[in-house]
Amino acid sequence: MIKINNNVIKKIYKKIKEYDKIVIARHIGPDPDAIASQTALRDSIRLTFPNKEVSAVGLGVSKFKYYGILDKIENEKFEDCLLIVLDVPNLVRVDGIDGLKYKEILKIDHHPAEDIKGKVDWTEETSCSTCQMIAELILKSPLKLDTKIAGNLYLGIVSDSDRFLLSYTTPKTFKIVNELLEESKIDFTSLYNYLYDRSLDEVRFQGYLANNMIVTEHGLGYIIIPNEVIKEYNVDLATPSNLINSFNFIREVIVWTFITEDSKNNSYKVSIRSHGPVVNKTAAKYNGGGHKFASGARLTSEEEINNFINDLDTLCEEYKRASISNID
């Protein structure tokens, strides 16, 4: 039986109805799921309630402009608003709400819960994406859908589930996608270019990563990417995270991590993926977090980088040992 969350959906819809002013935020360094869930919910509320003031905040990312333009707000105009936070469980990583005096916070997210806790909170760790949850909310409530909203939600789901490859892809994902496509009649195969269009520079950079990734005997793949390499290939700090899923299904690799120098912030931005050991606890030890098998972190020194690599390598070693003893 696929569980549909009628209760919490009713509560969320009631809250949306109750407020005239609504601000929708998501995490810093947004990905398609974060941006698309944000603009889809904003546009659906605007379509359903044309008299409400609804804004989607945070720093815009030019390569994601297809999903919709974000709003610049004056905090004073939105005092006492409902703040809806999407795709992020902790307040420090919410983008664009500095100085905003909101009356109430409501969270919809598929990450493990952290410090954001509103009276109404929908956390569904088994969901492949926040877009899947927003699609469920719109399909199961009086909130309206149009082709643009449906397209955004579809791309967010495809992106965060890595084309239905990752383990959080469930029968419910397919049920919701089916309903979304049936209801909106969108020409979904025509949308993939918005998600997968990339430069030759990026493809060449992917080659660099493949050529330079170190793989330990325990199955940890890692690479430390200096700022000069990012510049040389004409890519940016977000590119390694965008490419990390392409390194799935490598026979010799159980866990893989890209450690990218962020010279502006004097630190290293880290992406981690796993097809076995749970990695978000290790990420949390290094200023990070995320999902069990897809996490991120921040490192600030060479010593920390070494400790982090050793911790992940030990995880792989233990995982391999446990897998062998299970076979015995």
Ligand code: AMP
């Ligand atoms: P990424 O590798 O950047 O795609 O991130 C993978 C997952 O980890 C996403 O769900 C992020 O929201 C989460 N994440 C990335 N960096 C951090 C961080 N510094 N702290 C907490 N969660 C993070």
